[in-house]
Amino acid sequence: DTGVSQDPRHKITKRGQNVTFRCDPISEHNRLYWYRQTLGQGPEFLTYFQNEAQLEKSRLLSDRFSAERPKGSFSTLEIQRTEQGDSAMYLCASSLIRGGSGNTIYFGEGSWLTVV
Amino acid sequence: AQSVTQLDSHVSVSEGTPVLLRCNYSSSYSPSLFWYVQHPNKGLQLLLKYTSAATLVKGINGFEAEFKKSETSFHLTKPSAHMSDAAEYFCVVSLYNFNKFYFGSGTKLNVKP
Numbered sequence: 001d002t003g004v005s006q007d008p009r010h011k012i013t014k015r016g017q018n019v020t021f022r023c024d025p026i027s028e029h030n031r032l033y034w035y036r037q038t039l040g041q042g043p044e045f046l047t048y049f050q051n052e053a054q055l056e057k058s059r060l061l062s063d064r065f066s067a068e069r070p071k072g073s074f075s076t077l078e079i080q081r082t083e084q085g086d087s088a089m090y091l092c093a094s095s096l097i098r099g100g101s102g103n104t105i106y107f108g109e110g111s112w113l114t115v116v
Numbered sequence: 117a118q119s120v121t122q123l124d125s126h127v128s129v130s131e132g133t134p135v136l137l138r139c140n141y142s143s144s145y146s147p148s149l150f151w152y153v154q155h156p157n158k159g160l161q162l163l164l165k166y167t168s169a170a171t172l173v174k175g176i177n178g179f180e181a182e183f184k185k186s187e188t189s190f191h192l193t194k195p196s197a198h199m200s201d202a203a204e205y206f207c208v209v210s211l212y213n214f215n216k217f218y219f220g221s222g223t224k225l226n227v228k229p
Contacts, residue, residue, distance in 0.1 A: 004159075033217070035219075040222075041221060041222070042206050042219035042220055042221050042222050043160070043206070043219045044219070045216050045217070045218075048216070056216070091159060091160070093160075093217075103148075104150070104162055104165055105217060106162070107152070107159040107160040107161075108159050109158060109159040110158075110159050112157075
């Protein structure tokens with residue numbers, strides 16, 4: 001399977017614990033995005049990377065959240081001291097940006113987080 | 117500023133009848149527009165995209181959408197609904213440089229037998 005893969009698919013954690021999600025983008029895609037989706041809502045932008053550089057972060061990404069893409073390939077999203085409000089699906093997407101041509105983002109299946 | 121408005125949160129149709137899911141956008145720039153579908157507990161799958169080529173865009177599973185600049189709309193249609201089309205549909209707008217993709221709030225499509 002050459003799509004975007006995310007791990008774990010489901011995570012249940014106690015409030016206050018740290019969690020980390022991993023995303024493996026489509027091979028050779030230079031751009032990687034993280035989105036958050038809560039029940040009944042559309043996905044909301046969190047952050048994106050161009051290769052290993054994190055170019056933009058949403059104000060939704062509080063200082064408890066950190067994302068990395070150390071070698072420009074896979075990415076991790078860590079949430080420290082989880083709160084119940086962090087319960088959501090975390091979606092990763094990737095795309096290949098080439099000049100100004102039209103591009104498409106491809107999404108993974110998402111990682112569900114439940115904070116109890 | 118960019119935004120996307122999906123005019124209906126729920127649409128219900130009978131199997132075999134046409135589907136119309138409405139989307140309006142606002143953008144200061146020439147937008148790229150997409151429709152994605154999400155089945156329960158799944159990620160998002162691209163249905164179709166508009167990136168300043170033909171204004172009538174054909175996608176997968178018989179869906180199509182028409183970009184109307186004068187109406188700032190990008191409505192999704194399908195001539196004949198199938199039970200497997202029941203899902204949530206998201207209209208998405210992006211700037212030319214594709215830094216961010218802005219999602220509408222989604223339309224849940226119910227298909228009745």
